[in-house]
Amino acid sequence: MQSSYYSRELFYEFMKRARVLLLERLAKKFFKLSDFNYQKICMPMDLHSFHDCDCLPVDTKCKLLRSRFKLPQVILSRNRHIIKVFTITGETIDYAQDIEDFYNNAYSVTKKDKLGYIIFDGYLWLLGTTTAGVVIINAIFADPVELANISFCTTEGEELDYACYDASTDDFPLQASLDIAMYQEVANIMQIPLQIKEDLI
Structure with a gap:
């Protein structure tokens, strides 16, 4: 060649x-798709202001948990991104179509205690809690090497001194x-x- x-x-x-x-x-x-196409991130979460408008819900004072790093672009299936998000204990966190609809589910018997996430402005935002230190993200990222810009972290969200991906040692x-x-x-x-x-x- x-x-x-x-x-x-x-x-x-x-x-x-x-x-x-x-x-x-x-x-x-x-x-x-094989599990060997996926990459996993332990993503630290920090409180950030989501917007400057009237707050929803009021008790968060407009602050939600946001991923510390921007999320690398995720590839698409027919109707959604190929991404799964979990709590540190392995509980699935569902994708929320709309932040207002998510908080309206607080009155639903089956959904009121569920966590959710949205992707906005390149970041992952966590809904339903303001105390989670990290989430686990398992996805098929468009550019595997972009994970080299994200540090490994502990379960408390403390960054470690090595990245989530090393092209010289990790498999493609x-x-x-x-x-x-x-x-x-x-x-x-x-x-x-x-x-x-x-x-x-």
């Missing part, structure tokens, strides 16, 4: 695009059955022929 003309950074960009293309294609056809998050398809997509993007036997040895 004539790849010597391309920098490592550009070649990675091609790999990233090919991975997103393949995974979104499968997700939109409702194929089950893609199920093995898509390896050859990814190489083919990269070759297509680079507009060069891929001869499987010769180029993958």
